[in-house]
Amino acid sequence: MINKSVKVRLYPNRKQKEQFQNNFGACRFVYNHILDRLKKLYQYYPGQYRLNIKLINTFLNQIKDENSFLKDVESTSLQQSSRDLYKSYMNFFKNPKTRFPRFHSKKKTRLSFRQTVTANLVQGKYFKLRKYGKIRYRTSKEYINLLNNSNVKINSITVSCDNGEYYAIVNIEIVNDVLFDFTGVSVGFDVNSNRNGWLVSSAGDKFRFDISHENQMIKYLNRQLSLKQKGSRSFNRLQRRLWKYYNKRTHKLYDYIHKLSKCIVEDFDTVVFEKNLGSIKVLIGGEQNSVFPLMEFIRLLEYKFGWYKPDAEGVVFVDPKYTSKTCNECGYIHNNLDVNTRNWICPECGSSLDRDINAAINILNRWDNGDCLVKV
Numbered sequence: 585m586i587n588k589s590v591k592v593r594l595y596p597n598r599k600q601k602e603q604f605q606n607n608f609g610a611c612r613f614v615y616n617h618i619l620d621r622l623k624k625l626y627q628y629y630p631g632q633y634r635l636n637i638k639l640i641n642t643f644l645n646q647i648k649d650e651n652s653f654l655k656d657v658e659s660t661s662l663q664q665s666s667r668d669l670y671k672s673y674m675n676f677f678k679n680p681k682t683r684f685p686r687f688h689s690k691k692k693t694r695l696s697f698r699q700t701v702t703a704n705l706v707q708g709k710y711f712k713l714r715k716y717g718k719i720r721y722r723t724s725k726e727y728i729n730l731l732n733n734s735n736v737k738i739n740s741i742t743v744s745c746d747n748g749e750y751y752a753i754v755n756i757e758i759v760n761d762v763l764f765d766f767t768g769v770s771v772g773f774d775v776n777s778n779r780n781g782w783l784v785s786s787a788g789d790k791f792r793f794d795i796s797h798e799n800q801m802i803k804y805l806n807r808q809l810s811l812k813q814k815g816s817r818s819f820n821r822l823q824r825r826l827w828k829y830y831n832k833r834t835h836k837l838y839d840y841i842h843k844l845s846k847c848i849v850e851d852f853d854t855v856v857f858e859k860n861l862g863s864i865k866v867l868i869g870g871e872q873n874s875v876f877p878l879m880e881f882i883r884l885l886e887y888k889f890g891w892y893k894p895d896a897e898g899v900v901f902v903d904p905k906y907t908s909k910t911c912n913e914c915g916y917i918h919n920n921l922d923v924n925t926r927n928w929i930c931p932e933c934g935s936s937l938d939r940d941i942n943a944a945i946n947i948l949n950r951w952d953n954g955d956c957l958v959k960v
């Protein structure tokens with residue numbers, strides 16, 4: 585669930601403009617009059633007077649009774665105004681850094697009121713506001729699509745006036761993005777150093793990322809930098825260029841894991857990894873200190889499963905022991921398998937095995953067989 589604000593321009597007619605102005609004034613009136621009562625209460629019971637929303641509502645009703653012009657004003661906006669005051673009053677007690685709420689002045693406070701909305705707020709090119717009827721609005725295509733999306737719940741609308749122009753901020757809740765369909769497919773992934781594909785799937789896919797250009801530039805600039813005098817102008821200029829490439833590389837990698845994780849969640853319902861991912865270092869560009877954001881990638885996968893496929897099994901982990909050394913065909917364990925051997929033939933059954941794909945298949949099989957389950 586995501587909360588978002590959508591800004592639209594409003595085109596009220598003359599009568600509506602008049603009504604809006606009255607509404608702005610009435611909200612300020614209510615706010616200031618309740619605040620006046622609260623201030624008096626606070627003077628009698630300094631530092632310890634806490635109130636509940638019921639008292640605020642009582643105040644609001646009293647003020648409405650005493651001032652008959654408020655009867656003509658849209659009522660939910662007056663209520664929202666008193667709620668805002670209640671919030672900032674309570675904030676004053678909770679947070680010692682907050683000041684006691686202050687009176688709204690005609691000049692300094694932005695002209696605005698907030699309404700709760702009915703289910704049929706959006707009607708084509710018009711908004712149907714409580715009490716004020718249909719008002720034409722305009723906004724971007726993207727926002728229009730959002731407002732008309734059935735997964736979007738509209739909570740409230742804040743109308744404001746700025747230099748004679750009217751705007752509305754629509755507060756929306758995106759209940760759910762488009763969900764992905766189940767594919768019924770599970771996959772195992774083996775994570776390696778970068779050289780032969782940092783991620784290898786049980787289906788035989790090998791994933792690589794290419795940041796060789798950035799790496800080359802970083803290497804080159806570092807070398808140049810070492811030749812300059814520290815603090816000199818050319819040194820500083822080179823350093824800025826170097827930072828730019830570091831940032832570029834980071835940005836590229838995060839962009840990459842965002843896209844890849846979304847594709848994986850779309851294609852598979854279950855994704856199996858080894859449990860020891862925290863200890864695997866996927867180096868980028870062979871540098872000791874620059875490590876691929878592997879755990880961030882896993883976090884993104886888990887997050888996106890929750891978002892796009894909330895009912896899928898998602899990311900799961902199995903025991904990493906012997907996943908590379910076991911033949912996925914017959915289960916023979918090759919104890920003397922060298923770390924650098926990429927391909928081997930099983931002495932037991934004669935299968936020709938790619939080291940990484942074989943490991944990924946073993947990882948998937950472990951989960952399918954229900955062995956060594958580790959659900960995180």
Ligand SMILES: [Zn+2]
Binds near residue numbers: 913931934
């Ligand atoms: Zn075998």
